[in-house]
Amino acid sequence: MIEQKRELVTEIPGPQSRARLARKQAYVADGVGTLLPVFVTEAGGGILRDVDGNSLIDLGSGIAVTTVGNSAPAVVRKVQAQLAAFTHTCFMITPYDGYVDVCVELAELTPGDHAKKSALFNSGAEAVENAVKIARVATGRDAVAVFDHAYHGRTNLTMAMTAKNMPYKQGFGPFAGEVYRAPMSYPLRDGLTGEQAAARAIDHLDKQVGAGNLACLVIEPILGEGGFVVPAPGFLPALASWCTDHGIVFVADEIQTGFCRTGDWFACDDEGVVPDLVATAKGIAGGLPLAAVTGRAALMDSVHAGGLGGTYGGNPVACAAALGAIEEMRTHDLIGRARAVGATMRERLEKLRAEHPVIADIRGRGAMMAIELCAPGTGEPDAARAAAVNAACHRAGVVTLTCGTWGNVFRFLPPLSIGDDLLHEAFDVVAEAFVTTA
Numbered sequence: 001m002i003e004q005k006r007e008l009v010t011e012i013p014g015p016q017s018r019a020r021l022a023r024k025q026a027y028v029a030d031g032v033g034t035l036l037p038v039f040v041t042e043a044g045g046g047i048l049r050d051v052d053g054n055s056l057i058d059l060g061s062g063i064a065v066t067t068v069g070n071s072a073p074a075v076v077r078k079v080q081a082q083l084a085a086f087t088h089t090c091f092m093i094t095p096y097d098g099y100v101d102v103c104v105e106l107a108e109l110t111p112g113d114h115a116k117k118s119a120l121f122n123s124g125a126e127a128v129e130n131a132v133k134i135a136r137v138a139t140g141r142d143a144v145a146v147f148d149h150a151y152h153g154r155t156n157l158t159m160a161m162t163a164k165n166m167p168y169k170q171g172f173g174p175f176a177g178e179v180y181r182a183p184m185s186y187p188l189r190d191g192l193t194g195e196q197a198a199a200r201a202i203d204h205l206d207k208q209v210g211a212g213n214l215a216c217l218v219i220e221p222i223l224g225e226g227g228f229v230v231p232a233p234g235f236l237p238a239l240a241s242w243c244t245d246h247g248i249v250f251v252a253d254e255i256q257t258g259f260c261r262t263g264d265w266f267a268c269d270d271e272g273v274v275p276d277l278v279a280t281a282k283g284i285a286g287g288l289p290l291a292a293v294t295g296r297a298a299l300m301d302s303v304h305a306g307g308l309g310g311t312y313g314g315n316p317v318a319c320a321a322a323l324g325a326i327e328e329m330r331t332h333d334l335i336g337r338a339r340a341v342g343a344t345m346r347e348r349l350e351k352l353r354a355e356h357p358v359i360a361d362i363r364g365r366g367a368m369m370a371i372e373l374c375a376p377g378t379g380e381p382d383a384a385r386a387a388a389v390n391a392a393c394h395r396a397g398v399v400t401l402t403c404g405t406w407g408n409v410f411r412f413l414p415p416l417s418i419g420d421d422l423l424h425e426a427f428d429v430v431a432e433a434f435v436t437t438a
């Protein structure tokens with residue numbers, strides 16, 4: 001394992017990274033941005049090492065992907081064995097055990113003890129699209145309900161489902177139709193209980209779409225890109241039971257929240273919500289591209305043979321990685337670790353809030369925590385401060401991310417392989433960044 005120590009030997013980014021950035025700018029499309037252009041050569045535990053020899057603390061996990069850590073031992077072991085055995089056959093042509101093994105795990109781990117089946121894909125957006133396809137076939141209805149601040153991906157349908165225009169949608173339309181947006185529970189900003197917020201959303205959908213026209217309701221149980229907003233308790237259960245009452249497929253987009261991130265296998269577990277379909281990706285495979293839709297067997301089976309799939313969906317190497325990642329989660333009790341990491345982060349952030357009134361909210365669950373920055377006492381988003389703190393953290397060798405509709409949310413998603421010392425050191429840097437940017 002790479003040495004678990006933050007060490008800066010050059011400025012960030014260093015000269016080697018800057019030279020590579022020029023090469024990137026010459027050959028990689030400008031539309032593919034990079035937040036922190038240090039070129040990585042090695043990563044593991046809680047550290048990313050770059051070409052200049054700098055070691056940075058990772059509080060982003062490549063956007064909630066390397067929950068088990070980079071190159072986690074069980075992932076490496078299973079992927080290496082699979083690479084040596086075979087790399088691809090296409091499951092739709094000649095199948096293999098790894099795909100089915102992942103579906104068995106998903107049936108076991110996702111919420112609910114009913115009979116479940118899965119289909120595997122390559123990316124989160126693809127999983128969301130396929131959940132909608134399944135819901136439409138199963139219900140014979142067209143309409144899709146999504147929420148304010150939602151992020152579901154960058155394909156045409158998932159752009160329509162995503163709320164934020166810049167940078168995700170600007171100029172890319174026209175978008176897929178029959179997508180309707182309802183108000184989300186946002187406790188900092190709406191002051192509503194979960195039940196009140198659900199009643200508001202339901203009324204909105206009832207009046208503007210009609211429950212009987214909805215194929216599915218797709219929701220992130222904790223918003224990801226939209227700002228780590230945790231809906232008020234009772235919001236998700238009320239929506240789920242409304243869906244059940246009206247034959248609407250309740251789809252949980254657990255792409256960012258799933259696989260131990262929130263201190264449960266899935267964020268829906270917190271309130272015992274059992275979705276009809278669950279979309280997963282990101283943390284499922286320790287860094288390899290894999291995604292899934294898992295759901296009630298009868299619902300999944302409503303699609304005709306050949307209606308779901310894709311050349312690479314459930315690629316054997318990605319499946320091996322998923323089986324390795326799940327082994328890591330079980331062996332190292334990463335649910336418990338996520339809760340412990342979350343408790344440490346919350347404690348550090350509470351201290352920070354006491355000193356910096358720009359921190360209007362601390363929220364999240366487990367190892368998915370965030371702070372929302374607003375001009376004190378106004379609720380006015382302070383994106384400039386978030387950007388300044390973020391840049392200061394980067395200069396000091398801590399990889400942090402922002403998010404939120406207004407770009408004023410600072411989010412923390414450390415790999416669960418990070419040690420307590422590094423985690424505290426990272427939050428020392430964050431605290432210092434608040435002081436220097438005040």
Ligand SMILES: Cc1ncc(COP(=O)(O)O)c(C=O)c1O
Pocket residue numbers: 063122123124125126128151152153154220224225253254255256281282
């Ligand atoms: C909640 C959620 N849904 C869907 C996606 C899209 O996943 P992908 O980028 O793998 O297509 C993301 C990615 O950030 C996400 O956070």
